Amino acid sequence: MGPSGSGKTTLLNLLGGLDVPSEGSVTVAGDEITRMSARKLTAWRARHVGFVFQMYNLIPVLTAFQNVELPLLLTGLSKAERRRHVETALTVVGLTDRMRHYPRQLSGGQEQRVGIARAIVADPTFLLCDEPTGDLDRRSADEVLDLLGRLAGEYGKTILMVTHDPLAAERAQVVLHLEKGVLVDTVTAGRAR
């Protein structure tokens, strides 16, 4: 958490290999990603990172199914296997009945759940969520947070989330506070350090 301009999104981008630091290095789960070539970094991202964006960023001309299938196109899975994976991901987010719908036919909360399904379909090592509830009403936001909670609890996913929402932060196991690019506080399960 942190005020606007504190570097939350930049940190997320660095951890996800979307951006490179002007100095220093970034090591994620033992991989020093700042030393990787662009090609290697792209492959690493595809394997290890699932992104969830504030604005959902679904491809408007693709159905929910096709949006979720995107990361799987990079794998060697057959069409039938891809279908199975996509259906599983959409089941997890509770949208199997909307798989043929286009993003414009979905509510904001549903779009975000499709975005989460896309993020988890290739079974990445961790999820990076950039204000995933920032564009949602309270009820939809709670649904999304519940879903993320289940992914962490039931499926063991590591989730890093940037948020301004104190209710979202309450659900986190560890809360980091940034200010002007500096880590100023770490709270673990309700305990400040």
Added chain:
Amino acid sequence: MKYGHLILTNLFRKKTRTALTAGSFAVALFLFGILAVVRGAFQQGVDVAGADRLVVVNRVSIIQPLPLAYRDRLARIPGVTQVTFANWFGGVYQDERNFFPQFAIDRETYRQMYPEFVIPDDQWQAFLGDKEGAVVGAALAERFKWKLGDRIPIKGTIFAGSWEFNVRAIYKGRRVQDDETQFWFRWDYLDERKQFRKGNVGWYTVRIDDPDSAVRVVKAIDEQFANSPAETKTDTEKAFAASWVKQMGNIELLITTIGSVVFFTLLLVTGNTMAIAVRERTRELAVLKAVGFSDGFVLVLVIAETVVVAAVGGGVGLGLAKLFTLRGDPTGGLLPFFYLPASAIASGLALALVVGLLAGILPAFSASRLRIVDALRRI
């Protein structure tokens, strides 16, 4: 093909724009097809020319005749194996718009000289046995619905008077590009009836034993008749046909210029359209890269979209051009070989793909170089 739907859905997101872009290709390739047909029509005489045939005309001008007596002297020149001759007639059938070439030919040698024109033996014998007989090309017969035995009146313009001929034979070309619009009749009939220049012919065609000796034989022929009242100018049949084309202007340059301007404009229009399309999808392309698609994939994706539009539009244009040519020569006989060959279709498609590729390269390159974080920040 697992990426096929990505290409197609992107193309169909702006149907009007895609249709207009493909339409640009269709119009350009239709024009290309027609230009290729026109070029082919003018080049046809050059393309079908026999490598072992020379044409001998009067050095002053082709409209000046040559004496019939040259026939035997030509036949004696070393390297010459066969000689025939013909005369341009230039008559009018019913209406001046009904143009077709008419030749008075030497009945004894003309058929042997041009084996590419196939005439049934019995019809040829009927032609030989009728002084007013005529041989007509199959396309010409089809054009005027002539059949064997029909009597054809032709009004002479160079050789005044009313001439009438009996259709005794119909020839066909062995190759698709052989001219089937000619009208032949017997030179002896012309010479008998004409009032002036009796005993003269329009030009000679000679066959030589070896195409490689053409230069030597050409020189020998022209030297043979040097300083005579009717000096000759000899050329290979190909060069002779090419000189006819040149008389009408530099068709090749004209067609190349028109084609280049059209395709350059198409390149700019398509390139601009694709640049707009990429700009509109900046965020989506960034998302693709964020989920693991490489820069190279994005590059190929954008180029593939342009190439598909080019292929579809180009295919439609060339298809329409082909359909147009199937209706035959629209000029009433000026372009008897009105045909779009498969080679021109293949060249047109290749050209469309190259233009599509070039038009897509810059937008694709800029898409592939998008920085994900910058693109995601844009609204």
